[in-house]
Amino acid sequence: MPTLYLLPNLLDHSQDHHVFFSSTVDTIVPTLGGLIAETEKEARRYLKRFLFPEPKTFCDVPILLLNEHTTALQKEELIETVAKSHAPWGLISDCGLACLADPGADIVLLAKQRGIQIQACVGPSSIVLALMLSGLGGQRFIFHGYLPREEKLLEEKLKQMTANPQKDYTHLFIETPYRNQKLFNQLCTTLSNQSWLSIACGLTSDQEWVKTKRIAQWKKEQPVFDKLLAVFVVKNN
Template structure:
């Protein structure tokens, strides 16, 4: 019998409670299941160990942390390495796939391992936890019936402007919310580009530090954002994880 591949959500940011830093965002059952596993696949072993240490505060780990196997799967992992990552599951060992933040396999290289697990008849069990993409859609007031996540937009100003125009056009014609993210230190440049390229009627949402005490979410149309930025009232989002959404009107 094969093992089960558990898809384990990670936090988007920690609370200030040193005795239960995960309690506000990762469900009890998820932390319990995580604590019982001794094989994990993660983007970065160091941050995965830090996550497991936090899990262990309330749910003692089944093995000492140094005895837990953590294999890395990231954008640099060659496709031929996936078979070795899956091998323990085929031998009957349960495993946890952990994202750097939020849910695994969504905007995350873990999706390749999940697909391979299905191809080999391995049971995949997704666990409940935070997704910045869904939290942003929920809080934006934009169309939650149809939406698309587009990852990062081009960093080149001209290419980015063209891409924004394309997404706005698709959003308007299909009535579909378009989501994307940016490297946190470039958030201001992204919002400036959106205001410059989008029609005044296009709705733009900026969702920052989702699930944290510093969370801030604001939806305005392009014209309103332009006035707000001109008045020096930019969002407090410098170097903070932010999701951008737009809906053409």
């Protein structure tokens, strides 16, 4: 039966993958007949970490791309390739876990419809780690991905998070590193002083920091993002 493995990737690529991945991943990757990834550069860097049986090397593994530019027809063609393969295929995100904040979910659904066996391997997720480390509760939460960039739309979105029926949920969202400071300023302007804001920055890296404070406290502090990836977590009370 054809198999698709959902494989973990690192959040900080300078780290040793053995610290964050189970040994199962080291066993699976050398057996892959191909890898589905967002970019070929990241896919090759990922494969280079693993030891392949000679004469096979990381350069010999076919790579097919899946990103925001992939059409519905191309996704069907990806699945057709996996379905016809005698060796398992893998699916990775550029960082973190496949299918979380990346287009992998579409491929998983198509694979299920084709009867392809799917197995997921655990690994680091910035979304999950930020929620765990925030202290703001994970019973009911919403991940919003990227928020609107236009100031007015962003303000409206933030106000929705603190209004019924969403006010009792924990809200998570991300931003590109160079816009972290601008988003932080907007949060301090729009949210009430009693709202909680947790910022998880550079998770799993040597520069990791996680701080949880009320907005009133954040207004007295300017966080230093240093162009690091950050996850923002908000709770109304």
